[in-house]
Amino acid sequence: MQITICKTPEEASRLAGEIVNNAIKKNPKLVLGLATGSTPLLLYKEMYTACKAGLSYKKVRTFNLDEYYGLPVEKPQSYRSFMNENLFNHLDIDMKNTHVPDGLAKDVEKSCAQYEKMMKAAGGVDIQVLGIGGDGHIGFNEPGSSLVSRTHLVTLTPRTIKDNTRFFTKSSEVPRYAISMGVGTVMEAKCCLMLCFGKNKADAVKGMIEGGVSQFCPASALQYHPNTIVFIDEAAASKLTLKAYYKWACQHPAKLN
Numbered sequence: 001m002q003i004t005i006c007k008t009p010e011e012a013s014r015l016a017g018e019i020v021n022n023a024i025k026k027n028p029k030l031v032l033g034l035a036t037g038s039t040p041l042l043l044y045k046e047m048y049t050a051c052k053a054g055l056s057y058k059k060v061r062t063f064n065l066d067e068y069y070g071l072p073v074e075k076p077q078s079y080r081s082f083m084n085e086n087l088f089n090h091l092d093i094d095m096k097n098t099h100v101p102d103g104l105a106k107d108v109e110k111s112c113a114q115y116e117k118m119m120k121a122a123g124g125v126d127i128q129v130l131g132i133g134g135d136g137h138i139g140f141n142e143p144g145s146s147l148v149s150r151t152h153l154v155t156l157t158p159r160t161i162k163d164n165t166r167f168f169t170k171s172s173e174v175p176r177y178a179i180s181m182g183v184g185t186v187m188e189a190k191c192c193l194m195l196c197f198g199k200n201k202a203d204a205v206k207g208m209i210e211g212g213v214s215q216f217c218p219a220s221a222l223q224y225h226p227n228t229i230v231f232i233d234e235a236a237a238s239k240l241t242l243k244a245y246y247k248w249a250c251q252h253p254a255k256l257n
């Protein structure tokens with residue numbers, strides 16, 4: 001893992017935005033894996049600001065990590081609505097190239113297998129944007145999820161339901177299930193770009209970076225990913241034992257002339 005501790009989420013998102021936008025400059029047909037939630041919002045702003053300044057996203061293909069199960073896409077809380085509102089509507093992207101798991105699929109297994117097939121047919125995900133749950137989840141892969149899982153139907157934990165209640169009027173409205181890429185799916189991305197902000201992520205960040213690799217903290221699987229870039233703010237980094245070293249290593253990168 002390449003770990004960068006930033007002063008603010010703004011700084012972290014600017015650096016993450018440079019990575020995504022530069023990759024699109026090099027490959028206009030880049031395949032992006034995307035996440036919802038509050039974490040990537042500033043990154044998405046970096047992306048559509050670059051687009052407004054002339055970087056075309058027209059040919060970029062995207063695959064979202066997850067979608068609530070049983071929630072109509074028109075609902076403002078659906079992840080499709082979230083993506084349209086917070087990113088896609090601000091880009092020149094062809095909507096046909098944007099994919100979100102089908103939370104209304106009748107045959108869920110078939111639909112999940114189809115989603116995996118589409119990603120493969122696109123050449124696989126080049127950069128997967130990730131946020132982390134306070135319990136260490138990635139996508140909707142909750143603690144206890146298999147680290148080799150593929151896109152599948154997931155039962156949400158009470159904690160995730162509680163965390164996501166802020167987007168609904170009451171907890172009983174939060175769907176209990178979701179369709180999510182599996183940890184195994186995420187691990188196939190060529191690059192994982194993980195952003196973590198705020199002190200309520202500090203335990204999860206500690207587990208992801210310095211804990212043992214375990215399905216108890218699904219994000220810890222990223223320790224085995226060959227190209228994971230992590231941008232965290234000071235608050236999210238506050239429980240890291242080797243925090244001073246990560247900063248030192250960032251200032252003195254191991255590059256030979």
Ligand code: F6R
Binds near residue numbers: 035037040131134137
């Ligand atoms: C959402 C997703 C989740 C979030 C995580 C953090 O598509 O995959 O794993 O990244 O729950 O959410 P926020 O960013 O709202 O703290």
